[in-house]
Amino acid sequence: MTEAGFRSLYRELRRAAPGGAGPRGALATLTPARTLAALREVRSGRTVSLAAPVNTHEAPDNAEPAQHRLTAPVGGAPDPGGLQFARDRIAMNVHGxxxxxxxxxxxxxxxxxLYGGVPAADVLSPDGAAALSIDLARDGIVGRGVLLDIPRLHGTRWLEPGTHVSAEDLAAAEARQGVRVGAGDILLVRVGHRRRRRELGAWDAAGARAGLHPTALRFLADRHVAVLGSDGNNDTAPSAARGVAFPVHVLAIHAMGLHLLDYLQFEELAPLCEREGRWSFVCVIAPLRLPAATGSPVNPLAIL
Structure with a gap:
């Protein structure tokens, strides 16, 4: 995709943004009525985590691993007498x-x-973001989740790094799985990133990974999706757009006002959906209360 082609797509998607130009972005499509309707998706009461365990080990895709240490008892050795508390400290690069x-x-x-044309210099400082922070989702995001399994569509375990997911792939996965993405839905797209990493080991995901083609965002705009998530970064690497390293992030967040969920894991959810013959469920997303942060670690839950 040329730079001119990308800019044209950007303008198109900005005009078609699911939530209009409101301050909450596409979350405006997830109304209380749609949240209430989503609760009908619960049938078995089974809950599944969509997050991977926090990774504290350096790897080709994890140059800045999360740091976790026990701060008390000192030295990790408890005193045999009296009362003590075990305590932790965690530090991490949220956007790894x-x-x-x-x-x-x-x-x-x-x-x-930033999103909505807000000058970044007016909002961002070393103290954090004065607007458009993750605090917009402080009350949680609860709605109908839909998982589209693209490797399943193509009869593979995963998509190889560099593979693009098209709008046609998303529509074909819908038809194959007997589900339809609707307004206010939380769309989750499986590319098999986690399974490939588990079976073949870590690789430099910054340089090569499967993800959505920028034009696939038209599918999300047409369906008025509220949130987009993937078991990868959502963006393909190398980029499909000349001069823009993360075109899906630019289109989804900056043009459309979509909150993105990166590097989830669906290896428990996908087989469960297949066994039950349904690919929609209640999805609960609860970011940490970090009022000025650009994102948050997250452990989304699917409730079937």
Whole structure:
């Protein structure tokens, strides 16, 4: 895709943004009525985590691993007498290539602005984001989740790095799975990133990974999707758009106001959906209360 072609698609998707130009972005499509309707998806009461365990080991895709240490008892040795408390400290790069996280609307700076054309310099400082932070989702995101399994569509275990998921792939997966993505839905797209990593080992995911083609975002705009998530980064690497390293992030967050969920894991959910013969469920996303943050670690839950 040429730079001119990308800019044209950007303008098109900005005009078609699911939530209009409102301050909550596409979350505006997830109304209380749609949340209430989503609760009808629960039949068995089974819950499944959609997050990978926080990774504390350096790897080709994890140059800045999360750090976890026990801060008390000192030295890790408890005193045999009296009362003590075990305590922890965790530090992490929220937007890395391994740990499951959600991106806020202030995460993407494109040509000096944030979502809605807000000048980034007016919002961002070393103290955090004064607007469009993850605090927009402080009350949680609860709605109808739909999983589209693209490797299943193509009869493979995973998509090889560099493979693009098209709008036609998304529509074909819908038809194959007997489900339809609707307004206010939380769309989850499986590319098999987690399974490939588990079976073949880590690789430099920043340089090569499967993801959505930028034109696939038209599918999301047409369906008025509220949130997009993937078991990869959502973006393909190498990029499909000349001069734009993360075109899906730019289009989804900056143009359309979509919160993105990166590096989830669906290896428990997908077989469960297949066994039950249904690919929709209640999805509960609860970011940490980080009022000025550009994102948050997250452990979304699917309730079937």
């Amino acid at each position: 290539d391994v740990d499951s996280h959600i991106d806020a609307l202030c995460h993407v700076i494109y040509e000096g602005t």
